[in-house]
Amino acid sequence: MDRVARRSHVLDCARRVFGHKGYHATSISDIIKEAGIARGTFYLYFDAKRAIFDELLDGFFQRIDGCIQRVDPAKDTVAVMQQLIANVQRILDLLSSDQEMTRIVLHEAEGLDARFDQKLDDFYRRIVGQIEASLGLGVEMGLLRRTGMHLAALSILGAIKELMSRGPSGFENPEARHEAAVEMLRLFWAGLANPDLNRMLP
């Protein structure tokens, strides 16, 4: 096994163990046992326990960033909606395809270390920024109202996080994820109100 292959093998194993036991409960011993390498070998590839965790996080964040695509301001409202739905769905798909990292990010990655927290915070702010940008586009197109967009962006992020944490477990099914993405759009686009009553709002 060459350097690169071994490196990524160890990363895989670490991800599995971290996802299973959490950061603190995972020891270097766990990782090298899973990877079938010697103690010293681990430090040949990674500087420290923190470093390998860091790297897992970075890779995961990058993949998520890749899911979000700039919305093309087509004239057709439906086409815009579809792009938004597609963005959400790509994220749900990715998270579902890497449940270990999802679990790590949602449940284990906070409160470990000031540097980790900073990185995580940066990531989330970036996500929120991108959501806000998308919403801004909708505003410009006259599709969305002008106020409360920051709160909305936070809510959308929170909704995705809760969905993955505590949502229905049938998410291995891609259609369930599509359905969820559509439902999210429906919720945030149109709200919960009975359509007939919508106009009484202040």
Added chain:
Amino acid sequence: MDRVARRSHVLDCARRVFGHKGYHATSISDIIKEAGIARGTFYLYFDAKRAIFDELLDGFFQRIDGCIQRVDPAKDTVAVMQQLIANVQRILDLLSSDQEMTRIVLHEAEGLDARFDQKLDDFYRRIVGQIEASLGLGVEMGLLRRTGMHLAALSILGAIKELMSRGPSGFENPEARHEAAVEMLRLFWAGLANPDLNRMLP
């Protein structure tokens, strides 16, 4: 200082340190240094590090539970809305008043220990259940549509969590919190769409 006062003094100090450094990074030494007591004294009041953290968590959860009040199904829609806003605001007020515990629960409390995680999960499920119950009431009153209520409940929880994690920092101001509560209601009740366009939704 009598037993009760000292006990709550130690709890306060522990909360401060946990909030600052996180559960794992906090050692008993940190707590007793902050509290100005001897090592043995700590164990006179608390069985273990876990126990004091547990107690902090329990107390906080209880206070949050106390914030949520059953909505009275008044005939007047506005009155219902006001009750919902009041619920959200009470929660925001509490969380703002105890930022250390808020930080602990949001950022540090997961992934510590199977028991803690269970407790936290139970708490969140309870909250989601209460939100769903409130929404169900709205459905029965004909105010809200019938579908997607679970996703909505998760989103509302997620929204509050993100708001406290990453929301505007001006939350020491009670009016800012009131404003946020109103805005949340507006968002979830009516959605983001430009009111004129609402009816084009599928």
Added chain:
Amino acid sequence: MDRVARRSHVLDCARRVFGHKGYHATSISDIIKEAGIARGTFYLYFDAKRAIFDELLDGFFQRIDGCIQRVDPAKDTVAVMQQLIANVQRILDLLSSDQEMTRIVLHEAEGLDARFDQKLDDFYRRIVGQIEASLGLGVEMGLLRRTGMHLAALSILGAIKELMSRGPSGFENPEARHEAAVEMLRLFWAGLANPDLNRMLP
């Protein structure tokens, strides 16, 4: 309760606890809980954990010493034997009547502390000395052979100790103890007797 009564009450309780849990596993907390007194009160009556244990040991040793009575060199061989049997039996009786202390001395009292070990060693040497003196009397009377008396004395002590440690459990019955005393005499007498007198044994 006056000073003296309380003191001996605490001693009793300590004996019970030490006998039950052993010296190291017994904490001051155990003792004061059993005695129903406060922590500080314990130290009003005893200097330290060691001190109360010491005192228990001393009292017990004294009582055992009191069991052993100088053998009167009667002309009648049978009378001598009876005195020896009576000595052994008194010891067995005492040990049976205070099983806690017996257990402590046999199983817990060694290896605690150089001073304790010294005290215990002194006690056992004294016992061995007394047994040797008795045997010496038998030698002088022409009843016993002249050699190997030290080994014999050690064996008799060892026999009693093993009997109490690992012997039949029916020792609550005084007759069983009498029987054992007689049997011990038979065993050691025949081994020690002046060969010419051996055949007079029962």
Added chain:
Amino acid sequence: MDRVARRSHVLDCARRVFGHKGYHATSISDIIKEAGIARGTFYLYFDAKRAIFDELLDGFFQRIDGCIQRVDPAKDTVAVMQQLIANVQRILDLLSSDQEMTRIVLHEAEGLDARFDQKLDDFYRRIVGQIEASLGLGVEMGLLRRTGMHLAALSILGAIKELMSRGPSGFENPEARHEAAVEMLRLFWAGLANPDLNRMLP
């Protein structure tokens, strides 16, 4: 130093320290100081303080078990006696050669822990059983009387124990040990012998 050598080096050191200070008074720090290793290294070879003590005990018990050999019921009474003497002497030799473990077992090993006590008790019962079996052989051969064999077995065990605890200190000399073994046989044989055969003793 390779793994095996280091392991047995640590065992040796631990035996020395335990023998000197007793189980409770010995800390891991004492052992590693004696062995010249780091704290963590100790735990590389042994799971816990209990574990290393356990291992010392087990090894010692095994060696003692190895000393006791089944008596061959030769026709020649003297040959039987010689075998018995040889058994006793092998035990005395072993105990003399490992005075630290002897001290530990006799003075320190009881009252430490329920599991240790059980192990020790099992060991002693096994020994007593083997002595009784030997005596039973003598009974079958018509050499010994039929009664009191359990007390006799306990006495023989007790005798050996006292001999090693409080016996003459000249036991480094193998001849002194031989002499003692012979003397023990003389004492107990005469006590146990079938009265008809008593006079054949030397």
Added chain:
DNA sequence: AATGAATGAGTCTTCATTCAT
């Protein structure tokens, strides 16, 4: 490159003893 033995700082927890009330 790979190994795995060695390290030692750091953690939680216990408990005999003291001392202010």
Added chain:
DNA sequence: AATGAATGAAGACTCATTCAT
């Protein structure tokens, strides 16, 4: 005399990291 809160030294054990082979 009695109390019981407070003390802090000491102990067992863990584990990320280093380094000689």
